[in-house]
Amino acid sequence: VVLDFPVENLSAEDVERLRSIYEPLTRSVRELIDATIRTEMDADAVAAAKAEIDMATDRLRARQLAGPFGVRFGSDGDQMPWGNVVVGLRNPVAPPLSMQRTPDGGVFADFHLGSAYEGPPGHVHGGVAALILDHVLGEAASSADRPRLTGTITMRYRRITPLGDLHAEARIVRTDGVKTYAVGHLSDSGGVTVEAEGVFIQPRWARE
Amino acid sequence: VVLDFPVENLSAEDVERLRSIYEPLTRSVRELIDATIRTEMDADAVAAAKAEIDMATDRLRARQLAGPFGVRFGSDGDQMPWGNVVVGLRNPVAPPLSMQRTPDGGVFADFHLGSAYEGPPGHVHGGVAALILDHVLGEAASSADRPRLTGTITMRYRRITPLGDLHAEARIVRTDGVKTYAVGHLSDSGGVTVEAEGVFIQPRWARE
Numbered sequence: 001v002v003l004d005f006p007v008e009n010l011s012a013e014d015v016e017r018l019r020s021i022y023e024p025l026t027r028s029v030r031e032l033i034d035a036t037i038r039t040e041m042d043a044d045a046v047a048a049a050k051a052e053i054d055m056a057t058d059r060l061r062a063r064q065l066a067g068p069f070g071v072r073f074g075s076d077g078d079q080m081p082w083g084n085v086v087v088g089l090r091n092p093v094a095p096p097l098s099m100q101r102t103p104d105g106g107v108f109a110d111f112h113l114g115s116a117y118e119g120p121p122g123h124v125h126g127g128v129a130a131l132i133l134d135h136v137l138g139e140a141a142s143s144a145d146r147p148r149l150t151g152t153i154t155m156r157y158r159r160i161t162p163l164g165d166l167h168a169e170a171r172i173v174r175t176d177g178v179k180t181y182a183v184g185h186l187s188d189s190g191g192v193t194v195e196a197e198g199v200f201i202q203p204r205w206a207r208e
Numbered sequence: 209v210v211l212d213f214p215v216e217n218l219s220a221e222d223v224e225r226l227r228s229i230y231e232p233l234t235r236s237v238r239e240l241i242d243a244t245i246r247t248e249m250d251a252d253a254v255a256a257a258k259a260e261i262d263m264a265t266d267r268l269r270a271r272q273l274a275g276p277f278g279v280r281f282g283s284d285g286d287q288m289p290w291g292n293v294v295v296g297l298r299n300p301v302a303p304p305l306s307m308q309r310t311p312d313g314g315v316f317a318d319f320h321l322g323s324a325y326e327g328p329p330g331h332v333h334g335g336v337a338a339l340i341l342d343h344v345l346g347e348a349a350s351s352a353d354r355p356r357l358t359g360t361i362t363m364r365y366r367r368i369t370p371l372g373d374l375h376a377e378a379r380i381v382r383t384d385g386v387k388t389y390a391v392g393h394l395s396d397s398g399g400v401t402v403e404a405e406g407v408f409i410q411p412r413w414a415r416e
């Protein structure tokens with residue numbers, strides 16, 4: 001498999017202009033997702049809201065990409081994974097996580113999960129914990145010039161995670177050829193809720 | 209932890225009426241999510257769409273649940289996990305999966321993943337595969353009167369999964385006291401892409 005990474009060489013100003021157009025839209029759609037799950041309004045109000053939503057969708061679809069967003073690049077070579085389901089600033093499904101790097105090469109993110117990520121009542125779906133930890137360990141294992149994809153990953157659930165303010169972090173344990181071993185965890189204010197460990201592989205197309 | 213499962217004893221007609229009000233709304237929001245990621249419209253059109261979306265959100269929030277949706281019950285004791293991030297018919301983030309049971313007790317689902325679930329360009333985020341497999345294995349391990357939560361789960365990625373039409377299935381391997389061992393996989397038309405195995409635990413509050 002060879003992945004398609006269009007290189008657009010957008011200037012920093014272009015990137016900032018695009019962000020200022022699309023980020024507020026995405027934030028509004030995240031609010032709408034929460035409202036859709038929690039509304040107790042009746043059939044007439046829901047139908048009126050649906051009509052407004054369909055109008056917005058038609059407006060946005062008048063000119064659109066033929067497929068999913070993919071990854072674009074700025075002129076500095078920085079990735080713009082704006083469609084990504086975990087970190088994408090144009091993807092309303094993403095919380096989104098804003099990944100930060102520590103001086104020793106680890107990564108972490110502080111974020112909020114609301115009603116859209118529910119599994120057991122009032123709690124984060126175990127699979128959402130897995131989604132986030134897969135991404136965070138993958139980021140720890142990768143660098144800009146060396147993407148690595150998950151080979152195997154194991155989650156250990158110590159207790160269920162409440163919806164709300166959460167923290168995730170990960171770091172590399174060791175690298176052995178094309179394999180990088182990483183560990184990490186998800187936590188709330190009371191401590192660790194889910195632990196993860198995984199092996200991340202440098203794909204063949206990224207080995208040159 | 210004791211989870212809050214409000215019993216509402218809704219009649220079959222009530223459930224059907226609620227479904228007919230809220231399911232079309234949720235479908236419209238799923239379309240909007242896709243349009244938000246893929247639109248190439250300019251600032252004016254995006255601002256107009258955002259205004260319509262914010263109007264719809266205000267309308268829906270005029271009366272809403274204080275928190276996340278949780279799980280409601282019909283009068284027949286059936287669960288209505290309508291807010292669930294994988295199967296919830298009121299959650300726009302859910303693809304949603306419609307789980308089916310085979311005569312031998314296994315479970316499966318056929319579903320479509322579009323641009324909202326992207327990780328590597330054109331492909332399903334590895335963590336989304338984990339989200340779905342966690343849910344499908346958990347369903348295989350559980351029954352209506354015996355919920356089981358994930359204890360540990362391991363994913364093995366055999367190749368990356370393209371966005372599009374997919375299949376997931378799982379079955380119980382064995383049960384040993386409060387622990388149930390389950391296996392499953394995700395596949396596309398070309399075969400298995402991700403394998404999973406996990407241990408699911410009957411929570412203390414559900415052991416009586």
